[in-house]
Amino acid sequence: MKVLIERDDLKPVVAEVVTEVMERFSNDDRISYTEPEAAELIGVKRHVLRDERLKGRVRHGKVGNKIVYTRRQLLEFVEGREE
Numbered sequence: 001m002k003v004l005i006e007r008d009d010l011k012p013v014v015a016e017v018v019t020e021v022m023e024r025f026s027n028d029d030r031i032s033y034t035e036p037e038a039a040e041l042i043g044v045k046r047h048v049l050r051d052e053r054l055k056g057r058v059r060h061g062k063v064g065n066k067i068v069y070t071r072r073q074l075l076e077f078v079e080g081r082e083e
Helices: 007-025 035-042 046-054 071-080
Strands: 061-063 066-069
Touching: 007 071, 035 046, 035 066, 035 071, 066 071
Parallel strands: none
Antiparallel strands: 061 066
């Protein structure tokens, strides 16, 4: 018996598994990052992340007057920008 799985069918499964593993085994117990921290974490300048947020391309939260991002929100944004 031979099972063929197309790459595009497998990508979402792999992405979900990687996300879950990263969340479970991350050495960083933080649940959110400020905009400058989040930008550094994903390797972009702060203004790039801000612009993407203002365009509605990245989900975020607000605590007091600070914009914050969870690891999951950042992963979703980066994974969505692959193509």
